[in-house]
Amino acid sequence: MSRNAERRAGAPLTNPRSDRVRSVRALARRSVRMQSGRFLVEGPQAVRELVRYAAPSIVDLYVTAAAGERYAAVLDSAYAAGVFVHSVSDEVLAAMADAETPQGMLAVAQQPEVSLTSVLAGSPRLLVLLQEVRDPGNLGTVIRGADAAGSDAVLITDSSVDAYSPKVVRSTAGSLFHLPVVTGLEASATIQELASHGIRTLATEGEAATSLADVDLTTPHCWVMGTEAQGLPDSLATQCDQRVAIPIYGKAESLNMAMAATICLYTSATAQQPLAPY
Known part of the structure; x- marks a missing residue:
């Protein structure tokens, strides 16, 4: 020094x-x-x-x-x-x-004081709501992916791992400071609040009839992701506007939650902000 x-x-x-x-x-x-x-x-x-x-x-x-x-x-x-x-x-x-x-x-x-009200006041177009995410690495990866995809905020329920735990903070690689992260939410009430502001909610579900490629992602929406092991409870999936499946073309049985969230967020970002032609 x-x-x-x-x-x-x-x-x-x-x-x-x-x-x-x-x-x-x-x-x-x-x-x-x-x-x-x-x-x-x-x-x-x-x-x-x-x-x-x-x-x-x-x-x-x-x-x-x-x-x-x-x-x-x-x-x-x-x-x-x-x-x-x-x-x-x-x-x-x-x-x-x-x-x-x-x-x-x-x-x-x-820790910053960020509320759902303040996020919604900014007329967000792309959000992700995480329900009972327990793995610090997964939560940090989703925050990092949301940042890279240009999401307006990450919403986290009160039953999830603490977003400010050292492991989560490290795994965000600094993205925690790039976008609003709202913690302590209740999932059902949050979905209702999003609906009242004209934001569609999309539940990821492996067996859903609608594929990711067939969803209109040009309007404001929020991806709703469930636990790493159990996925999203049916009671919450039913409350969402649409259930969406991520197609798997190989032999993998399923996708890690953080991988699924990143795929969905990037697909949304591409739909909302088309890449310039080469």
């Missing part, structure tokens, strides 16, 4: 058993995140996107000397945004982190 960066970062933190270190590490627990409203952002890629798109939410940023040199551009952006950066030893960062290899950098951030 340069001398100038060291001055701005303050004296290095070297005690891995300090109260500060324990309080940061405690954010790996959902109960602590819920109580504090804060969460961990680990690794230079995620921190870079956090600084770029949500710098006001950063409480503290921690970086080792080696990472400070390697990712100087991230730190320069953080300083420019008024973020206070703490220089820490490798042992301190390892004690703070949930990840085995946080690559020398992590931040503590305040």
